[in-house]
Amino acid sequence: MSKPSVRAGLLRALSWEVILLVILVGMMVGFALVAPNFLKYANIMNSTFGFMEKGIIALTVTLVIICGEIDISLSAMIALSSLAMGLASTAGAPTGVIVLIGPLVGAAAGSFNGILISRLEIPAIAVTLGTMSFFRGITYAVLGDKGIKDYPEGFLALGNGLIGETNIPIPLVVFAVLALVMGMLLHRTRFGRYAYIVGNSKKVATYSGISVANLKLAIFTLNGLFCGIASVLLTSRIGSTRPNIANQWDIEIITAVVLGGVAITGGKGRMVGVLLSVFLLGFLKYGLGILNVQGKVAIIFTGFLLILAVVLPDFVRRVNERFEYGSARKRAI
């Protein structure tokens, strides 16, 4: 009687987050063994510059997917917000203003998505497929094939800078703070709870007095805001606005979220998983880079993990059910 339940309990404890952590640690150890430079503090810290912007956006995409929606206009919102910052900078705006304009334009673009999705009830995939081209198209129309490189010194320090005398990159700190805030929002507040409820059943949500439309509008606006924040860091880091900025980031970001254990069907997932997955994918690229392996090879590994992320929870559930069924049958007989 107790044996199967102990076994089932162990399996349940083997949540996706734990598996991710094991894979992450295993991978770090593996890389450290073959490439001694891998674990060097400065190198590790430096590597985070490469994926913190994506990580920031993954935080709000987590909310988007949990509430049962999707957004594929992420990189287009980065481009639009970068364009706005570029134009402001060209017009002579100081760093402080530029840093405000980026996120604001991102939030506006996000709320544009949100209004179409929540008020007109158009499917998110259709809306953001449209705005993906629309926002990106505006950038191309304004910039042609030129870029804007005219940014003030102070602005350029943001995406590349370290905190004071330490080796801690500014984007890592921004990410850490935002991750904490979003983790609290998702798991501790009414807003986060409502996101889970809406992602599971819009009908139950409506009948329980939850405004599905307002929630979605807020989440998409927040998502745009975070794209804008990421755009500040990215534009500053590469020192220019180009129309093809952040091209094809969407799939990478959505991959990180789904790999983090957020169900693509909505209503399920935890922020911890997404954080682990962001670092797993980031450090994977960095490690393979040290080993001089092409980035394209990393895709194979990512793809494998992704399939595992989709298959494994279902597998664990089946095994659990078999145990429960087996013991229940014994009881019945």
Added chain:
Amino acid sequence: MGDVVLEMRGISKYFAGVKAVEGMNLTARRGEVHAIIGENGAGKSTLVKILTGIHRPTAGTIRLRGEEVTFRSPRDSQAKGITAIHQEVSTFPELTVTENIFMGHHARWKGLLVDQKAMRGRVKQIVNELDIDIDIDAHIKDLSMAERHLVEIVKALSIEAEIVIMDEPTSALSIQEVEDLFRVIRRLKEAGKAILFISHRFEELRQIADYYTVLRDGQYVGEGSMEGADVDTIIHMMVGRKISELFPKGDATIGPVVLEARGLARVGVFHDVTFALRSGEILGFYGLVGAGRSEVVRALLGIDRKTSGEILLDGKPIVLRSPSDAIKRRIGFIPEDRHDEGVVVNLSLRANVTMVVLKSLCEGPFINRSKEKALTAEYCGKMEVKATSYEQEVKALSGGNQQKVVIAKWLALDPRVLIMDEPTKGIDVGTKAAVHAFMRELAARGVAILAISSEIPEILGMSDTVIVMREGRVAGRFAKGEADSEILIKTATGN
């Protein structure tokens, strides 16, 4: 009596250790209508699902024409000559009658091409044999509910089924349509088919059934010939006690009018619906499926738009634009479809119970976990929800316990008005009694309850006032003791 065509002996089925049916026996004979009688949750649907190859029994034997068989899939069961006509008719509305009938087993001609001519010919032949009046080229969406049932019967015959299972085929039909259906069933009898007929309506069973088997709580209770059978005896077998003992007596004092609807209408759906709901009162809404009862409630709560009419709370006109407006005024709504509208099955009991009142459990933006747990424990305890922990996902609970969670969720609101749509649909007898007791207790505390139900005993046993709806209109109003089941059916069907 005809030859035995189907014999089930000692059939049991468990789902994750929960008994659905146990020790079930059933014998079907050619040219016989065999009624399967039992309350919701008695195991009728499971039995049908076993016969149609959807579920495999955990134990027991099934003999078909004397040979022991197992049904591997719905297709396998169909190939062995068993077909079921379900409660909710499953057809493709955009296709024609003929196309629906041959869905999944098209008459083939010259390899892959569908032989339209052969299909139409066969359908015409069956339609003529049964002497029914139906346009075989009409689209299903243009047919009435009754006509759709006939299409299903023709479909059953097109695959030359020997055993036809009918799961509450009359629940959505008018009296005239029921007559037509019975005429077709008699033809099927003459053709030597064995018919398993599931229904609660004793008047009907007397007319059409030859034999009966009674189930209760997933168990076989008994069987016998319908001729000379005593209805009281059958009811006693079915519920295990007499009807008079079924429903708790109420001792609520009926107070002033709390909620009032005046001339409520939604064009094309319902018209001129007026009623008053008093504190401590249980107002029953009876009617056939499609009479517009749920639609009235949906419009009342602002889920659907009403086109005219007024709603008054404590004598003052109010406007409810959405359920959230209703919740602010402590009007609760327990919807009919528990799975889709009542609970979030993938979330914990805690998240479900506190859903409506989450705001009151917050400090600033944050949910106070200990308050949340305390509230969950309080209301799950009150409702006696059986669960291993309040963190358990609701999908792991039985249907009856899930319904208790829905009720707990609305009790947490401390409602003044509680609207319940089919509050005991599809739950076991024990939970049903608990739900009824709760309705009484709430009424005694002064809550005004509006309960929609399609079960006449429930309506008669629980309501202080009954409103009967027919075709979107209020067709009758009865005070307690004024109506009996015959009057209710006559009012609801217009006969």
